[in-house]
Amino acid sequence: MKAGDALRHGAVCLSSIFLLLGLPFLRSGTFQELLSGEGVDALTSATVVLEQPSGEYVVLLNTAMHPDAEKLADWITFFSGGEIAYIFEDISCSVPKGDQGAVSMARSFQSRLPENQMKLHTEDASLLCSQADNGLFDIIILSREYADVYRAESARSDEVQVLPLTGTEGLDDP
Numbered sequence: 001m002k003a004g005d006a007l008r009h010g011a012v013c014l015s016s017i018f019l020l021l022g023l024p025f026l027r028s029g030t031f032q033e034l035l036s037g038e039g040v041d042a043l044t045s046a047t048v049v050l051e052q053p054s055g056e057y058v059v060l061l062n063t064a065m066h067p068d069a070e071k072l073a074d075w076i077t078f079f080s081g082g083e084i085a086y087i088f089e090d091i092s093c094s095v096p097k098g099d100q101g102a103v104s105m106a107r108s109f110q111s112r113l114p115e116n117q118m119k120l121h122t123e124d125a126s127l128l129c130s131q132a133d134n135g136l137f138d139i140i141i142l143s144r145e146y147a148d149v150y151r152a153e154s155a156r157s158d159e160v161q162v163l164p165l166t167g168t169e170g171l172d173d174p
Contacts (some may be wrong), residue, residue: 014091051059051108051168052168053104053105055167056145056167057141059140059163060141060152060155060157060160061139062138063137063159068089071088079139080163090121092118092137092157093119093121093138094121095128095142096124097125097126101167102142105167106120106121118139129150129152130154132152133154135155135160
């Protein structure tokens with residue numbers, strides 16, 4: 001093979017690789033973000049914070065799932081409606097199927113956390129309260145009506161903290 005043929009072969013190969021891989025990358029949003037220096041920050045919270053629905057709610061917090069006392073105190077503050085900086089711990093939140101107020105409240109809490117920090121599950125209310133009685137949950141959010149009907153506060157123990165919560169949407173600020 002002559003030197004000119006080898007050079008031409010190399011140029012064709014490099015051009016083909018650029019067309020197959022390089023050109024799509026240059027036109028992608030990732031390349032534009034690299035150039036501008038702006039990208040997705042995995043630690044910042046969601047850009048749209050959902051308002052809390054009005055009404056009364058109950059948050060059941062399994063303290064056994066959070067052995068670090070400082071993080072537990074931060075979660076209690078967060079679910080009591082207070083502001084927190086950042087908690088380096090993921091949680092799983094369960095709400096009963098059909099309890100739209102609890103689902104809205106859970107989504108409101110979820111919107112105040114970084115993406116994927118709080119997993120949201122809907123489950124049968126009877127099963128959920130049975131799990132609560134046996135300590136087989138992380139966080140449960142219920143509307144006051146569901147909590148009363150299913151006697152959710154009976155799960156209160158040394159390992160289960162019950163936090164009453166009042167939603168704020170639609171209420172006038174004094």
